[in-house]
Amino acid sequence: MAGATRTTMHPTARSRSWWGWGWADAHPDDAECTAMGALLPGTLAQPLPVPRTADLGIGRPAVEVPRSLAGTVTSDPEARAAHAMGKAFRDVVRALRGRPGRVPDLVAHPEDDREVADLLEWAGEHGVAVIPFGGGSSVSGGVEYRGDTHRAVLSMDLTAMNRVLEVDRVGRAARIQAGVLGPALEDQLRPHELTLRHFPQSFEFSTLGGWLATRAGGHYATARTHIDDFVQSLRVVTPAGAGASWRLPASGAGPSPDRLFLGSEGALGVITEAWMRLQERPVHKASAALAFTSFGAALEAVRAIAGSDLAPANCRLLDSGEAALSGASQDGSSVLVLGFESAHFPVDTRLEQAVDLARAHGGRPGGSRDGGQDAVGAWRSAFLRMPYLRDGLARMGAIAETFETAATWDRVPGLIDAVRTEVGEAALKATGHPALVNCRLTHVYPDGAAPYFTVLAAGRPDDQVAVWDHLKEVAGEVLHRHRATITHHHAVGRDHRPGYDLQRPEPFALALRAAKGALDPHGILNPGVLLD
């Protein structure tokens, strides 16, 4: 499968930002940053300059690969800088402050399983840490090296493995290489009239392998919310050998092999390809937005809808702050955005039934004549623009970040209140300025929901990372006290380790450690992620 070039299938003239989210040219300019900063008292008067890799003083790599691997590997400083970290707020700020995470010695772009295996073998023999890297959009410290026990660090960028290799139209599935980015994946499926319909916020800048390794949250707000449910089989290359599960619609033969590697975050092996279950493109769609005066009543409405058989594809509840921030509502209402879709049957009745349930709990169908399409559209635009604005705010010295969780319904209202109160108070105390702590529900279940929080606050000059780390610690304590998961779909990485270690049941910890020891005997795979 190895080819002559190491480019993606859809080359583009646009270039990616090495230090911030997404496309370099999509970032707010200095004037926009300044205007945004003016909305948050206590931020800087001028934006921090866009950082340059030349200022990082990236030296020569500590190791060299043998000639047989030389074509797979680069030591180019630009490439290394771009692979030093993910795209969390703390990563962006560290780059802005000229103190990025450990820059890897080498970046590899393997093109097939054999090259992945050869790189792992060489790394194991030479004590080189290997950080599997997809789109690099981790927001939990999943793709950087922290520590000093390895001789060198190699970032293994999988994006040269970016093809749909096989399509089963009858069974609606495809064999797909793990390094494909979202848009290129959908481009290759479109001629077959199929779609994965996995659209995380990071869709443009994340890969199938990344989604699988982190159990990404997907398009569907109910029922099949995580990528896990769309996996038919996985191929994994580990230092101890490679293998693939069979393509099966379902099986009861022992514990699911795939479920051990889903969420393994590169610590157990490198996922190189997967057979994924696909969808036909929906032709029937219907959506609506409803406003609620009371957030508590809106929660009840969402619980009723989640507990029904209606299974909306979209069921996103924005609290008043989040609705205002995205332009979905300016009158202090909470807004529920509902969407239904089907490739087979009209969905209008289901939408009506869901709207009726929402109305029974006090929801008012969207004020606009189009039944709330304004709110739906405003939300969608803001959703995709949000990470760029976050980086603009970071340049103003502000705190601007999100985190998410999930809990059972009995705990959801108290949890959301506690996060708002305690993180808000901690921010005020740390910065001397009031903070905005907004909440939305991104995914909902009959038995609970996934609240997603946005924090906007002034920073403390030269100490943005410390302030954020402190707020995150406070948030982690609240989540733990309310038995809410440390992450619903942002993964554990390194940033969530304290919460994860407390949450993980001890028998599973023992089993996971043993599995890691068996599959990665030299401890080279993404060290520090999930396990020490």
Place this chain on the structure above:
Amino acid sequence: MAGATRTTMHPTARSRSWWGWGWADAHPDDAECTAMGALLPGTLAQPLPVPRTADLGIGRPAVEVPRSLAGTVTSDPEARAAHAMGKAFRDVVRALRGRPGRVPDLVAHPEDDREVADLLEWAGEHGVAVIPFGGGSSVSGGVEYRGDTHRAVLSMDLTAMNRVLEVDRVGRAARIQAGVLGPALEDQLRPHELTLRHFPQSFEFSTLGGWLATRAGGHYATARTHIDDFVQSLRVVTPAGAGASWRLPASGAGPSPDRLFLGSEGALGVITEAWMRLQERPVHKASAALAFTSFGAALEAVRAIAGSDLAPANCRLLDSGEAALSGASQDGSSVLVLGFESAHFPVDTRLEQAVDLARAHGGRPGGSRDGGQDAVGAWRSAFLRMPYLRDGLARMGAIAETFETAATWDRVPGLIDAVRTEVGEAALKATGHPALVNCRLTHVYPDGAAPYFTVLAAGRPDDQVAVWDHLKEVAGEVLHRHRATITHHHAVGRDHRPGYDLQRPEPFALALRAAKGALDPHGILNPGVLLD
């Protein structure tokens, strides 16, 4: 939680058969057995006698427990005989022939986690194998000891842990002890107007813990087919310690801890309780049966329905032989039984849409005036009676057993043909008489289906087990060649090990072995299941 008595919550005067399926008084009598045998040329003229435990010569146990555990354990021969094996055809025949599996030395009935842990500790110290035992309905050799490397064998019967401990009405979930049998579980949920709706064929005689440990196939024919999807959290006691996952509606924090123990078949630990997601009782129901002249066309119809958004609760396709056997049709047609249910909204439209899809593929709505209710009812009665009839046929020296699998749609037609042909030919060759090999689909998916086969054939006097083992080996080869799973919901146990070992990807095998070593360092837990 320990109490004074060690009985189930719903004592009954009926007694369980120690050697065959279910209730002793529900077995066909000698005359019925003889009549059934007459339908299969080459079987015995008279039924084998019902076996008696007194004839087994059960001796004294090889070990004694310390006084502190004495109240938990019995060495009563009747109890030991009833815990010697599961209820596969080969188990029944071995009992009928007076050659049951290794009778355990002791049977324990722990009442709480502490007693489970104490028993495991004692067993580990003394080299005693521990076989976790729920309802004992395993049809894959999951609850017997085979081997000679342990000093003694203890069957750990969990049925004294049979209570619903807590109900969350808002989040529709309950904390349930693993040893509860199906009917007692539903009895305890009924006052809360909730139901687990998990109705395997073994419902009366199997436990929640057994369903979880074997990834049982459930009530729903589509979408949420396995018990796995209804698990909110698990509590597990292992020789290396105990722990529970948090109650969460969903999480993305590392690989799912629960998924490692789901399907672990007692080899990694003892599941002692679980928070399970529940359903409201359906009030809207609609069902229909359709007849098809061509089984191939029926497969296409089922694929269309499985690939739609309709999600029928029941979608069971019987081939002509299976339809005739169950009384659903006598004219050589295949029969598709469809059922929809909802606690919230009428389901008639969905049934109509599914029936329309079936008609488009040549389905003829059921001949009877009630829209196929005769066929639905006939099937249901036959379904529950089937295991008893199987045991009656076993007494006539016949071969009568089922096995099941799952495969992607592209492989399903060829797989079913090959099983019919090759198992049929092997049976003819082995017995000199033609065999019946019927097929039904029990669970269906957008990407594939789970075919379930029934084999009826004459046996070879005194060699029923060998003939069956040979047929099963032939079937296993066909499944392997077609990359169909060795089991969709009957578990691996000991009988499916050859197929499982070939199917399991090697990296997962390494991880599982390591996990077993960490959690069960003395190798006492269900030895031989999943791993050697």
